[in-house]
Amino acid sequence: MVFRFRENEIENPAIVDAFKELSSVIRELEAEIRSTKRDPNYLLEGQSTERAVIRSVRFRITPGATPNTNIDISNQNTQGYGYNPPTLSNANDLAKSGTKGSYSLDSSGDTITVNTVEDVVGILSGSINIHDLNNSSVTEMYTAFPQIVSDKLVLKIVKRGSIAPVDWTTIIDADDRLDYQVVFLTSS
Numbered sequence: 001m002v003f004r005f006r007e008n009e010i011e012n013p014a015i016v017d018a019f020k021e022l023s024s025v026i027r028e029l030e031a032e033i034r035s036t037k038r039d040p041n042y043l044l045e046g047q048s049t050e051r052a053v054i055r056s057v058r059f060r061i062t063p064g065a066t067p068n069t070n071i072d073i074s075n076q077n078t079q080g081y082g083y084n085p086p087t088l089s090n091a092n093d094l095a096k097s098g099t100k101g102s103y104s105l106d107s108s109g110d111t112i113t114v115n116t117v118e119d120v121v122g123i124l125s126g127s128i129n130i131h132d133l134n135n136s137s138v139t140e141m142y143t144a145f146p147q148i149v150s151d152k153l154v155l156k157i158v159k160r161g162s163i164a165p166v167d168w169t170t171i172i173d174a175d176d177r178l179d180y181q182v183v184f185l186t187s188s
Contacts, residue, residue, distance in 0.1 A: 126181070
């Protein structure tokens with residue numbers, strides 16, 4: 001949409017200049033709108049920041065070499081479970097207060113931090129997809145509890161009837177497995 005006018009029909013030069021400037025601003029705005037439409041990651045409805053990228057990752061958490069002491073974490077994106085995932089390195093034998101690959105486990109064992117290069121700016125959902133914990137207990141139920149801490153994605157899990165996060169190393173026993181899917185937003 002460009003304003004069209006005939007300069008010779010407008011007598012006031014200030015109005016002519018104002019129309020020219022307005023037309024120029026509108027052309028720039030149109031160009032900006034067109035460029036953002038070509039990049040679907042550029043704007044997200046309702047997002048207050050300038051840019052947000054949607055990402056989804058399925059994390060597989062299994063016992064490490066010494067069950068109840070350390071855990072392994074891998075992402076399942078190559079199997080088609082992720083969407084636009086960040087680059088992550090797997091963690092083998094991740095112990096409390098440790099960092100392996102792209103993951104850290106705090107000293108209490110209840111918080112896994114995903115060390116992405118991109119800052120995490122929002123969480124859209126978190127769910128447990130596969131649940132075989134506590135040495136295949138059929139009575140325990142767990143809920144995914146993802147958070148953002150210092151611009152990083154943090155994975156926690158809570159037991160039914162409790163709001164306290166559970167130590168990952170105590171619930172991931174020999175032959176156990178948990179798949180934890182998170183859909184989140186990053187700044188780039």
